Amino acid sequence: MKNLFVKASRRGQGVGTALCxxxxxxxxxxxxxxIYLGVGTDNDRARDLYVRLGYRPMGESTSITYDYIDDDGSTKTATEISDYYTKPLL
Ligand SMILES: CC(C)(COP(=O)(O)OP(=O)(O)OC[C@H]1O[C@@H](n2cnc3c(N)ncnc32)[C@H](O)[C@@H]1OP(=O)(O)O)[C@@H](O)C(=O)NCCC(=O)NCCS
Structure with a gap:
């Protein structure tokens, strides 16, 4: 799973959970x-969501650079250290 994003004004209403x-x-x-995903080491909110949904840390991290569209519609680039998480589906 990559690039999960919910518009700031719509967060905390179950949209992220529904997308997952x-x-x-x-x-x-x-x-x-x-399913595998990477979550920034300082992204507590996203990490809490993934743990609540059953994702668990794999004990592996990496540096990830990615583009995203900000709330004002402009494309930004970010680099972060991400921890890998996984969830079994079967
Ligand atoms: C991470 C992200 C996708 C979560 O999306 P979201 O729509 O806010 O997620 P949810 O609403 O399903 O759940 C998140 C929170 O809302 C709460 N919630 C869920 N349904 C709710 C409802 N009906 N009413 C009130 N709160 C609710 C959850 O308990 C959770 O609470 P917490 O964050 O205080 O622990 C969103 O914060 C985001 O886009 N962040 C920026 C991009 C990002 O960091 N993406 C992740 C990359 S790894």
Whole structure:
């Protein structure tokens, strides 16, 4: 799973949870047995969401550079240290 993002004014209403649930259902249907993701070491909110949904740390980290669209619609680039998490689907 990459680039999960909910508009700031819509956070805390279950949208992120619904997007994760949808992706997991799609992955199960496609026959995958795990989902993997990277979450920034300082991104406590996203990490809490993933743990609540059953994702667990793999004990591996990496530096990731990615583009994202900010709330004002402009494209930004960010580099962060991410921890890998995984969740079994079967
Ligand atoms: C991480 C992110 C995707 C979560 O999306 P979200 O829509 O806020 O997620 P949810 O609403 O499903 O759950 C998050 C919180 O809302 C709470 N919540 C869920 N449903 C709720 C509801 N109906 N009413 C009130 N709160 C609710 C959850 O308990 C959780 O609480 P907490 O963050 O205080 O622990 C969002 O914060 C985001 O876009 N962040 C910026 C980008 C980012 O960091 N992405 C992750 C990259 S790894």
């Amino acid at each position: 649930d949808w992706l997991e259902a799609q992955a199960r249907t496609a026959g995958f047995d795990h």
